[in-house]
Amino acid sequence: NAGVTQTPKFQVLKTGQSMTLQCAQDMNHEYMSWYRQDPGMGLRLIHYSVGAGITDQGEVPNGYNVSRSTTEDFPLRLLSAAPSQTSVYFCASSYMNPGLAGGQTQYFGPGTRLLVL
Amino acid sequence: AQKVTQAQTEISVVEKEDVTLDCVYETRDTTYYLFWYKQPPSGELVFLIRRNSFDEQNEISGRYSWNFQKSTSSFNFTITASQVVDSAVYFCALSEANFGNEKLTFGTGTRLTIIP
Numbered sequence: 001n002a003g004v005t006q007t008p009k010f011q012v013l014k015t016g017q018s019m020t021l022q023c024a025q026d027m028n029h030e031y032m033s034w035y036r037q038d039p040g041m042g043l044r045l046i047h048y049s050v051g052a053g054i055t056d057q058g059e060v061p062n063g064y065n066v067s068r069s070t071t072e073d074f075p076l077r078l079l080s081a082a083p084s085q086t087s088v089y090f091c092a093s094s095y096m097n098p099g100l101a102g103g104q105t106q107y108f109g110p111g112t113r114l115l116v117l
Numbered sequence: 118a119q120k121v122t123q124a125q126t127e128i129s130v131v132e133k134e135d136v137t138l139d140c141v142y143e144t145r146d147t148t149y150y151l152f153w154y155k156q157p158p159s160g161e162l163v164f165l166i167r168r169n170s171f172d173e174q175n176e177i178s179g180r181y182s183w184n185f186q187k188s189t190s191s192f193n194f195t196i197t198a199s200q201v202v203d204s205a206v207y208f209c210a211l212s213e214a215n216f217g218n219e220k221l222t223f224g225t226g227t228r229l230t231i232i233p
Contacts, residue, residue, distance in 0.1 A: 031219050042121075042208060042223035058220065090162060094219055103150030103169060103212050104219050108162035 002026050004109035012115045013081040021076040021112050023091030030096040031104065032074040036060065036087040037111075043090065046075050050096060051073055081116045088113050119144045121211050123224035128197055131232050133193045138194045138227045140209030146170075148214035151185065152221065156206040168192065196229075204231045 007022045007080075025032065033048035046059030049053060049068040063085060065077040074093075089112045094104040119210040120143040130136045133232055142151065166176065176183045180197045196203050207226045210221040 005171075033219070037224075039223055039232060042225045043210075043221070044223075048220065056165045062128050072141070088160070092221075096219070102124075103148075103167070103214060105164055105167050106219060106221060113160075 004091055004093055004107055005036065006089075006112050008112060009110070010113045010115075012117065013078075014117055015082060017053035017081050019078050019081065021058070021089055021091075021114070023074045023076065023089075023109060024072050025074075025093040025107075025109075026072065027061075027093060028071060030071070031106075032091065032093045033058070034066065034074070034076045035090045035092065037090060046089075047056065048064075049094050055096070074100070078114075081114075084115045086114060086116045093114035118210050119146075119149075119213055119222045121207075121209050121224035123207075123209055123227050125227045126225070127228045127230070129230040129232060132201060133198050135195060135197050136199055136229065137210075138207050138229065140192045140224060141195065142190050142192065142209070142211045144189050144211060144213055146213045148218050150212040150214075152210040152212070153183070154208045154210065156208065158205070162208070165194075165212070188207075194204055199229075199231045201231045204229060 004025045030051050034046040035043040037043045044060050046064050047066040049055045055066050091109040092106040094106040122141045149170045151168045155163045173185050182195045184193045206226045208226045209224045
């Protein structure tokens with residue numbers, strides 16, 4: 001059981017380049033999400049998904065796209081990288097218990113460190 | 118809007134001392150969930166505890182204990198007899214009862230350094 005995996009671990013991009021951060025989980029979790037971590041700001045939600053085919057925006061979605069074609073995978077796409085997107089990106093997943101409104105424990109991947117020059 | 122405040126940016130203590138990390142939260146919901154995560158120097162986020170708003174019992178797990186007080190909107194974390202392996206950044210987080218969105222609102226974290 002690998003849990004939540006993310007690739008790559010580290011990436012350097014030039015301004016304007018595009019790339020996809022990969023996230024996969026093998027726990028059959030319905031809910032998956034992407035956060036970015038910046039110094040002094042904690043973690044902020046970018047996008048989330050409650051199941052295959054369903055995605056929605058979080059707190060800081062601009063400049064990022066997501067899709068969820070399978071339960072296991074939730075890739076994050078940077079369409080045209082900017083220096084402001086230099087950050088550490090975390091993917092997380094959790095169950096969604098239909099009998100419980102929110103509050104599920106989220107399990108995080110190891111993170112992807114992105115540097116945009 | 119929900120908010121989590123961790124006023125202590127950095128704390129340093131000598132090994133074997135006790136240390137308390139403070140967490141104060143704001144929410145309009147009556148049902149909500151509080152979490153603590155640990156981020157060691159290796160960078161991953163490790164889940165420590167989850168507590169719902171209806172359970173105000175303090176919890177102890179080994180050297181770790183948590184004090185939840187709704188009257189002061191606080192969820193403080195105490196490490197007893199600290200060890201060097203406790204050195205990490207600790208995040209407090211809040212999730213409101215909003216089915217369909219498990220969004221976590223994080224505090225800015227407290228960097229704890231245990232001095233051998």
